[in-house]
Amino acid sequence: MADCLLFTIWMDEIMALFLMLVKEIIRVVTVILIATLLMFFIVSSSPDISAKKDNKTYHQWIGKIIFNCDMGTTRQGEQVLSVVLSRAKNSALLIILALIFAILWTGCFLIATFKIKQKGLIVFLRFLCYGISVCPTFVVGHFLLHLSHNKLVSPEMLDDPVWYYYLVPAMILGITDGFLGETIRHAVSEINHIKSEHYVKMAQAKGASIWRHMINDFIIHMSMIISLHMVVLISGTVIIECIFCLPGIGGLAFNAAEARDTGLLLGILFFVVIIVVILNMVNRIIALCLDPRLRG
Numbered sequence: 001m002a003d004c005l006l007f008t009i010w011m012d013e014i015m016a017l018f019l020m021l022v023k024e025i026i027r028v029v030t031v032i033l034i035a036t037l038l039m040f041f042i043v044s045s046s047p048d049i050s051a052k053k054d055n056k057t058y059h060q061w062i063g064k065i066i067f068n069c070d071m072g073t074t075r076q077g078e079q080v081l082s083v084v085l086s087r088a089k090n091s092a093l094l095i096i097l098a099l100i101f102a103i104l105w106t107g108c109f110l111i112a113t114f115k116i117k118q119k120g121l122i123v124f125l126r127f128l129c130y131g132i133s134v135c136p137t138f139v140v141g142h143f144l145l146h147l148s149h150n151k152l153v154s155p156e157m158l159d160d161p162v163w164y165y166y167l168v169p170a171m172i173l174g175i176t177d178g179f180l181g182e183t184i185r186h187a188v189s190e191i192n193h194i195k196s197e198h199y200v201k202m203a204q205a206k207g208a209s210i211w212r213h214m215i216n217d218f219i220i221h222m223s224m225i226i227s228l229h230m231v232v233l234i235s236g237t238v239i240i241e242c243i244f245c246l247p248g249i250g251g252l253a254f255n256a257a258e259a260r261d262t263g264l265l266l267g268i269l270f271f272v273v274i275i276v277v278i279l280n281m282v283n284r285i286i287a288l289c290l291d292p293r294l295r296g
Helices: 002-044 049-053 058-068 080-115 119-133 137-147 163-175 179-195 198-205 211-228 230-243 249-258 262-290
Strands: none
Touching: 002 058, 002 262, 080 119, 080 163, 080 179, 080 230, 080 249, 080 262, 119 179, 137 163, 137 230, 163 179, 163 230, 179 211, 179 230, 211 230, 211 262, 230 249, 230 262, 249 262
16 A cells, blocks of 8 residues: 555656646747747848848748758858858857856855854955956956966967967856856855745754755755856856857857858857757756755
């Protein structure tokens, strides 16, 4: 009897997760269709001679992408999909390193706030992080570039730069344009909120470690914040890749917009929309797996 009850509860959990996954997939497909329709209309309506010669409609364009995996060709005759994928790995490395820098900086700040007992010093460290974070990416990038006498970049844009060329740009991308400040602010706010919960106060009063009570809620909240700010990181790659001569999606999008290459620009925007929406779906699934209350 007990085994049957446990099996029923287990099947209910599996069905709840399956239904939520189906709903998320439907939501993702709907968002992608709406976003790409608006994107196609805006880009195709731009005053460009090449776009006027190409009378391709939206359903023809999206149909070729879905059924043939064909995003068209650039003005140079190259396949858009191959060009975008070849640059995407560089931007992915840059964004991952930027996230690692932001998470490490936030973790060091949180550990320092737990170890330091003087509130004045904690407030000073918090505003110091906020002050660094609000600096624009292009200002910090050009400053470090000038400070290093152009030794941080290669003399010309390389197809596959050395890995350490990404470290300084990733650090700048991860802490500027308000990204680090927002991450720290939300992390502190979430920790204070969790510590105010009655079950955490009870565990703390009994002398138990409160980290295992806080970790799930903290991971859910921080993954949501990071996924929401992923667009900021992707937009920042346009600036940081142009400053440090890194071949990535950001620099490719800037060059495509400057050259009025509508086919390449549509391919880049479609790829970015897919990545952002999928990351949001993954974040939602993580939250559903870690917090059973959301499945209700």
